[in-house]
Amino acid sequence: MDPDANHRHKPSLAVIGTGIAGLSAAYLLKEKFRVTVFESQKRAGMGAHSVDYVSNGITRKIDIPLRIFCRGYYENLLALYDHIGVEIVTSDHSGIFSDETDRVMLHYGNVHWGPAHFSHPKGRSWLSPKAWAIGLQSRRFFTRAKRDMGQLNLADLSFGEYLQQSGAGRDFVETVLLPMMSVTCTCDYQAVRAYPADIMLEYLTCGVREIGIMSAAKGVDDIVPRMLVEANLRTDCPVALIEPHGQQLRVVTKDGADERFDHVVIAAQAQQAAAMISGFDERRALLDRIPFEASSMSVHTDQTILPAPAQGLSPVSYHIPQGSSRAEVSVDLTKAIARLAGQETIFQTWNPMRRIAPNRELARVDFTRPTVTRDSRKAVNALRESQDQAGNRLWLCGSYMAEKIPLLEAAVDSSVAVAEQLGAAIPWKASAATAA
Numbered sequence: 352m353d354p355d356a357n358h359r360h361k362p363s364l365a366v367i368g369t370g371i372a373g374l375s376a377a378y379l380l381k382e383k384f385r386v387t388v389f390e391s392q393k394r395a396g397m398g399a400h401s402v403d404y405v406s407n408g409i410t411r412k413i414d415i416p417l418r419i420f421c422r423g424y425y426e427n428l429l430a431l432y433d434h435i436g437v438e439i440v441t442s443d444h445s446g447i448f449s450d451e452t453d454r455v456m457l458h459y460g461n462v463h464w465g466p467a468h469f470s471h472p473k474g475r476s477w478l479s480p481k482a483w484a485i486g487l488q489s490r491r492f493f494t495r496a497k498r499d500m501g502q503l504n505l506a507d508l509s510f511g512e513y514l515q516q517s518g519a520g521r522d523f524v525e526t527v528l529l530p531m532m533s534v535t536c537t538c539d540y541q542a543v544r545a546y547p548a549d550i551m552l553e554y555l556t557c558g559v560r561e562i563g564i565m566s567a568a569k570g571v572d573d574i575v576p577r578m579l580v581e582a583n584l585r586t587d588c589p590v591a592l593i594e595p596h597g598q599q600l601r602v603v604t605k606d607g608a609d610e611r612f613d614h615v616v617i618a619a620q621a622q623q624a625a626a627m628i629s630g631f632d633e634r635r636a637l638l639d640r641i642p643f644e645a646s647s648m649s650v651h652t653d654q655t656i657l658p659a660p661a662q663g664l665s666p667v668s669y670h671i672p673q674g675s676s677r678a679e680v681s682v683d684l685t686k687a688i689a690r691l692a693g694q695e696t697i698f699q700t701w702n703p704m705r706r707i708a709p710n711r712e713l714a715r716v717d718f719t720r721p722t723v724t725r726d727s728r729k730a731v732n733a734l735r736e737s738q739d740q741a742g743n744r745l746w747l748c749g750s751y752m753a754e755k756i757p758l759l760e761a762a763v764d765s766s767v768a769v770a771e772q773l774g775a776a777i778p779w780k781a782s783a784a785t786a787a
């Protein structure tokens with residue numbers, strides 16, 4: 352018997368987009384469907400912006416953005432990485448916070464002692480009353496947030512309203528909390544304040560403060576091929592239109608090629624998905640309600656981006672000019688990524704507000720990213736319900752489709768949901784059920 356016959360008789364399925372949502376959908380659906388994957392970029396989307404960096408005669412790949420995660424919040428991502436054999440490492444993300452005059456307001460480090468993890472002031476912050484006040488306010492905030500998680504109906508409050516009601520200390524909120532969450536969510540402080548309070552607090556109380564941060568040891572190039580096994584990948588192939596065609600869906604690419612599929616999973620961002628569907632007016636109107644923000648990231652070797660006393664001290668440096676709408680954040684990759692240790696210092700700066708010397712810049716990339724509001728959450732719930740209808744053939748996944756901050760976990764969570772709706776077994780859930 353022809354070993355490919357079984358595969359040929361499977362229903363066909365197109366995945367549009369190869370961020371982590373599309374990659375994980377393609378991986379989870381490969382047993383049940385013949386999967387074709389479309390990506391508008393020249394390389395699979397998760398690694399589309401990576402650049403080569405030469406230091407000491409050795410070329411290394413730098414992923415843009417650097418994707419970090421932690422236990423406690425990234426349940427599906429960690430299970431997926433474990434299942435496909437991606438090695439993970441812990442990474443130092445202690446930080447320094449400076450104002451518009453480059454004055455250091457706070458500098459802290461982390462200590463791990465067995466499973467315990469402590470943050471402590473570093474350098475001159477030991478002597479700074481403001482740094483100690485921030486430490487105290489931070490402790491109070493997290494104690495109260497953990498208590499409120501189980502007791503208040505946080506979904507009715509925005510995060511901004513929660514901060515006000517809970518009396519969170521102003522120095523902590525303005526110097527640490529909002530800058531940190533503006534980079535975590537890559538959006539303005541205003542959008543951070545507009546998040547539903549429960550979504551923000553679920554992240555903040557998951558242990559991210561105590562248990563430290565991790566990343567994939569070998570970067571995106573080690574992840575993408577593990578998820579694209581068996582898929583037919585078409586890069587440089589933007590999809591222009593998806594519309595019903597009898598019992599199937601018609602997918603038309605920008606170059607005019609036209610194909611039919613039994614099912615289509617759109618794993619692009621909401622505004623990108625809305626632009627490619629025709630004949631799904633209700634869903635398009637719901638997708639239009641998902642807000643997104645634009646920002647850029649520079650990869651460079653310009654050390655002047657750090658406040659002078661802090662140069663070389665800490666992996667993460669927050670620059671917070673008064674009156675700005677979001678922070679500028681630089682990560683020293685040689686301190687945050689073990690495989691780059693000892694190389695010439697190289698930074699990723701999100702939202703560069705200051706000049707970076709052009710001859711020191713390796714790449715600058717523009718991104719968009721969804722944010723969450725109480726209204727967008729209602730729209731996402733209605734989108735999920737629309738996928739539950741019998742006979743549905745158009746599926747949506749992506750970081751905006753989960754009731755979480757749109758991070759890697761939300762994207763994988765949304766693919767797991769679609770794969771389950773399409774009847775696929777989720778390998779790590781199956782092994783958990785067997786173990787039980």
Ligand SMILES: Cc1cc2nc3c(=O)[nH]c(=O)nc-3n(C[C@H](O)[C@H](O)[C@H](O)COP(=O)(O)OP(=O)(O)OC[C@H]3O[C@@H](n4cnc5c(N)ncnc54)[C@H](O)[C@@H]3O)c2cc1C
Nearest residue numbers: 368370371372391396416418419589590619749750758759
């Ligand atoms: C600067 C920055 C830093 C971040 N850092 C972290 C981090 O440290 N940790 C973390 O957990 N998350 C991080 N995130 C968030 C994380 O990157 C996203 O949650 C994740 O990329 C979402 O994956 P996705 O697959 O839903 O969407 P995307 O990654 O946006 O993928 C969508 C894909 O669809 C493709 N596409 C779009 N339109 C079409 C079309 N018409 N035809 C074909 N293909 C199309 C796009 O090219 C893209 O490859 C960061 C985000 C940014 C912007």
